[in-house]
Amino acid sequence: MALKILVTAKRVEDSESKIRVNAQGTGIVTEGLRYKLNPFDEIAIEEALRLVAKHGGEVVAVSVGSKDVHEQLRQALAMGASRAIWVNQVGPLDQLAIARCLAKIAEKEKPDLAILGKQSIDGDQGQVGPYLAEMLDWPQATFASKEDSLESQAEKSKTPALQLSTDGKEITVVREVDGGLQTIACTLPAVVTTELRLNLPRYASLPGIMKAKSKTIEEFTPATLGVDATPAITLLKVAAPPERKAGIKVPDVAALVDKLRNEAKVI
Amino acid sequence: MGNVLVVVEANPDGSLRKATLNALGAAGAIVKRTGGQIHAVVVAVDARPLAQAVAPYAVSVVYTASGPSFEHGLAEGVTPAVVAAVRAAKADFVVGAATAFGRDVLPRVAGKLQAAMASEVLSIEGTGSDFTFTKPLWAGAVIGTVKLSSPIVVLSVRPTEFQAPAAGSAGEIRELQLEAPAPMRTRFLDFKQVLSTRPSLTEARVVVSGGRGTKGDFQPIEALADALGAAIGASRAVCDAGWQPNDLQVGQTGKVVAPQLYIAVGISGAIQHVAGMKGSKTIVAINKDPDAPIFTVADYGLVGDLFTLIPELTAAIEASK
16 A cells, blocks of 8 residues: 655754844844754654655655755655655745645645644744645644654654554554643545654665755646735734843752742742 | 634543633733624533633633534544634634644634634734734744734634633523534544643643753652642653653743743753743743853752752752741
């Protein structure tokens, strides 16, 4: 039972970079910033590759944005995705437009599964997965995780955490929810979004990077997909978060207890 | 016009989740500007008890949808009922708490409504039709002000940023007339609850969190938490290593907490973690590295070995009881 899996590969600012507000307060300083594949998408790609290694099939990576996103698509290809789709769109995009583009691609590609990061680390919106599921009228399993830790044997042997039923019609997902872990099964096709602890993504190998160069990146635009990409969200202003005043260092436990009791009055 | 529909959430035991009251607080901030009404929707196997619990909180009408397909709050099942309530309430705003349930269901509802959505909203600003919302971007490194231009907008709000309204006279409870539900393609199989006798992390008055510095030994932290009646939290490193359940992770991608007292033990203070706790009233940091970034957000810092200091602190608190 081969699986065709659609994954996303968003380009985001490297979380190690210093994010600062620009002088106009309209966005962030982009000078000197490094970019990378959204870490949650990286986890999605890894899970898709593990599933395909076990069950056969192919992984198709999609990214929406300017030509710069080729860097992230090439990384997905170098990790092991078979081919890539680029939706060429310069300028602001919102989650609705991205989900509409992905829905059109899903209609063309007819994958069994779409695996996306649960959020991207720039906008922190966490919307595209459920948007896509609803637009396609597919079931969804957000926040996919697993019971085994990232230091477990299952993780070391790169076992997929998502379980495909023997008839290949259903996927079982352990979800991180408030208060514990919920396990659900979704009939395919379905949308899954990934949590941090689903897996540890592989690095692209040198042969992988070489092979990626000859893999194809198919190009669309929102217009050729029939999507109106006019954003319904406008970022008006960006500001530094309110700073907490750095406090004081206390010499010992007795001083700490005294401060907590008599100054902060919290114990 | 300018009505708001609040999506109500239950605890695993079926009681009203406190974060819903914070979402109602956010709804209050909206109707104060629009002059509209606050409505709420309860979607559950038996919605009535929860509807009665939420009705006194400044709600005009509580819509209920009861049925077996709503068990476990699965997004596929819940979404059509919430959308029906949006229509019935003639709501322009759909608001819920940014909890796991809200983060799962609200964007799916927004998809159905073709609505723009802002996640993790921190404040509501502007007047009339000129509404804006603030939200964290880049893990809270900056705060963005966004404007949503779809006819209906959806918001998930950060519970720690909005005050629960006072209870008053109860609103009306109205059962939604729903079409027969489509067959579910999502099946619930299991829920492994992290059982704890301690208060819940997001609602506790005091939180004691441990980081990599604990080397996985949470015994001193547990003893301190017991002495203070506190909830236990953890940094991402601790959860990644499997030392503590994922459910205890405090941070931008975990739980956002704002207790009266937050004690960070052996936590370096990565921006990701700080984003999840900097709303706390008083922050204490205990770390052996005097240059750890956590000290820049702490009201009181104590430098030293946690395995010596935490038992000492626990004893001091026990002694003063």
